[in-house]
Structures are given as C-alpha cells and as structure tokens.
Amino acid sequence: MYRNYCEQKGWKFETLESQSSEVGGFRDCTISISGKGVFGFLKYESGVHRVQRVPDTETQGRIHTSTITVAILPEPKEVDLQIHDRDIKVDVFRSSGNGGQSVNTTDSAVRMTHLPTGIVVQMQDERSQLQNRAKALKILRARVYEQERQRLHSERERERNSQIGNATRSERIRTYNYPQDRITDHRVSINGNLSSCMEEEGLEGFIDEILIQFQTKELEELVNSK
The missing domain is CATH 3.30.70.1660 (Alpha-Beta Plaits)
Incomplete structure (x- = not known):
C-alpha cells in the first residue's frame, strides 16, 4: 500500500x-x-x-x-563534530614508567581534556610531545563523537x-x-x-x-x- x-x-x-x-x-x-x-x-x-x-x-x-x-x-x-581549541585544556608532563619513575627528561606526555564533556585522554607512548598531542586529539575526537552519537541515538529512541x-x-x-x-x-x-x-x-x-x-x-x- x-x-x-x-x-x-x-x-x-x-x-x-x-x-x-x-x-x-x-x-x-x-x-x-x-x-x-x-x-x-x-x-x-x-x-x-x-x-x-x-x-x-x-x-x-x-x-x-x-x-x-x-x-x-x-x-x-551525520554527527557534525567540531572541536575548537578553546574547548580543549592541554596539560604536559614528563612520561612515567612502572612505579611512577620518570622515563623522559622532557615534558612529552600530554593530558587533553574536552571541557564541554569532561572527557579526558592521556597519551605518553611517544617520545615527542607533538606526536602524543596528535594521538591524544585523535582519540579525544573519537570519544567525543561516540558520546554525541549515543546522545542522538537516545533522543531518537525517546522520540x-x-x-x-x-x-x-x-x-x-x-x-x-x-x-x-x-x-x-x-x-x-x-x-x-x-x-x-x-x-x-x-x-x-x-x-x-x-x-x-x-x-x-x-x-x-x-x-x-x-
């Protein structure tokens, strides 16, 4: 019909x-x-x-x-995801190994916080701060995207x-x-x-x-x- x-x-x-x-x-x-x-x-x-x-x-x-x-x-x-620099707080610190001992003499580790959602990503795998920033941002985007997708899905189910x-x-x-x-x-x-x-x-x-x-x-x- x-x-x-x-x-x-x-x-x-x-x-x-x-x-x-x-x-x-x-x-x-x-x-x-x-x-x-x-x-x-x-x-x-x-x-x-x-x-x-x-x-x-x-x-x-x-x-x-x-x-x-x-x-x-x-x-x-499609989720229109825009993460602005003003929405991100970045802290840098020295990488630490098992037991908390410092394994790097430079502040290469990165902790990235998405202020609107409170999502935190910490990355210290790379020796370069720039590389850790790039990795952290990639993971942060993925987690923020997933949270927004879940929110839209919940709204859709309620509707x-x-x-x-x-x-x-x-x-x-x-x-x-x-x-x-x-x-x-x-x-x-x-x-x-x-x-x-x-x-x-x-x-x-x-x-x-x-x-x-x-x-x-x-x-x-x-x-x-x-």
Missing part, C-alpha cells in the same frame, strides 16, 4: 531490514523513504494501527484483531517511543476493518473505503484529508495561543 503511494509521489522506497514472522508477514521492518516533502506527508502515520480481519484459517468466521506500531522518523544527519506509546489497542490511531471494507482514522474521525486505499488510488486522498485536518487544528491552536 505505502510502496504504491510512494511511487505515486515519485519517492524512493527502500527496505533496509526486515524480520519475518512465523505465521507469514513481518515481525519488524525498517524502511527508508526519500524524496521531496516525505516527512511532512507521512509524519502523522506514526502510532498504533489496528487490523480487523477474518483469517483464511478461521472456520467460524470470527474477526481477529492485530496491531502494528509505526514510527516515522527523519533520517539522522520513537513517544510516537508509538505502549503499542496497546487503546492507543490506536487507525483501524483497517476488512469485513466492513472500512478504514478509520480515530484522531480526526475520518472514514474511507479500505479496498480503494489498499489499491492506492484512494490512499492519497485519505492521507491528504488527514493532513488538512491536522494542519487546520495546528493553525487554530497557534492563533488561539496569541
């Missing part, structure tokens, strides 16, 4: 990873969608989607309900969790009801024809209507807040 929608929009749709379930379909799937305005169109798709259907294996016609959580996240940019909640049925944003051939968005009380949406021609109109409702609501909130 979404693949066809992306093709209509001229977006690139790429499956990055997926895990199949024991009963068919997918347990987990990560997809990259790129193109003009992608996030603006799809950001309201985040949340719990509920499916109501009668499986082929159901002999008594009972409706089964299942859910899937969707998180729409902007692609993270994802805030989108999907606890993945319970009570948090559903949309229901796909196959027996009644109806698709319902519960946030803005919009109904559509499920068959039409699954066959792509109705999905664009359905999503566009949801976008209009959300944008109108956000505009009203903005006006009322002034």
Whole structure:
C-alpha cells in the first residue's frame, strides 16, 4: 500500500531490514523513504494501527484483531563534530614508567581534556610531545563523537517511543476493518473505503484529508495561543 503511494509521489522506497514472522508477514521492518516533502506527508502515520480481519484459517468466521506500531522518523544527519581549541585544556608532563619513575627528561606526555564533556585522554607512548598531542586529539575526537552519537541515538529512541506509546489497542490511531471494507482514522474521525486505499488510488486522498485536518487544528491552536 505505502510502496504504491510512494511511487505515486515519485519517492524512493527502500527496505533496509526486515524480520519475518512465523505465521507469514513481518515481525519488524525498517524502511527508508526519500524524496521531496516525505516527512511532512507521512509524519502523522506514526502510532498504533489496528487490523480487523477474518483469517483464511478461521472456520467460524470470527474477526481477529492485530496491531502494528509505526514510527516515522527523519533520517539522522551525520554527527557534525567540531572541536575548537578553546574547548580543549592541554596539560604536559614528563612520561612515567612502572612505579611512577620518570622515563623522559622532557615534558612529552600530554593530558587533553574536552571541557564541554569532561572527557579526558592521556597519551605518553611517544617520545615527542607533538606526536602524543596528535594521538591524544585523535582519540579525544573519537570519544567525543561516540558520546554525541549515543546522545542522538537516545533522543531518537525517546522520540520513537513517544510516537508509538505502549503499542496497546487503546492507543490506536487507525483501524483497517476488512469485513466492513472500512478504514478509520480515530484522531480526526475520518472514514474511507479500505479496498480503494489498499489499491492506492484512494490512499492519497485519505492521507491528504488527514493532513488538512491536522494542519487546520495546528493553525487554530497557534492563533488561539496569541
């Protein structure tokens, strides 16, 4: 369904990873969608989607309900790491061996502290202070980069969790009801024809209507807040 929608929009749709379930379909799937305005169109798709259907294996016609959580996240940019000289404190001292005895008559060892993060790197392997500085800076950059990467990853996880909640049925944003051939968005009380949406021609109109409702609501909130 979404693949066809992306093709209509001229977006690139790429499956990055997926895990199949024991009963068919997918347990987990990560997809990259790129193109003009992608996030603006799809950001309201985040949340719990509920499916109501009668499986082929159901002999008594009972409706089964299942859910899937969707998180729409902007692609993270490469960490823009800039370490300025003013952010680094450098101390030099004489190298020491086992037991603390001095093994060098010059101050060639380097202790480098990144002031914003408190990360400290000490290097005394080389006899030259210049070489120890270069090594220490390389290690410092790597550690600062990793800390920033972890921070961004944590923020991204918090954003994802805030989108999907606890993945319970009570948090559903949309229901796909196959027996009644109806698709319902519960946030803005919009109904559509499920068959039409699954066959792509109705999905664009359905999503566009949801976008209009959300944008109108956000505009009203903005006006009322002034």
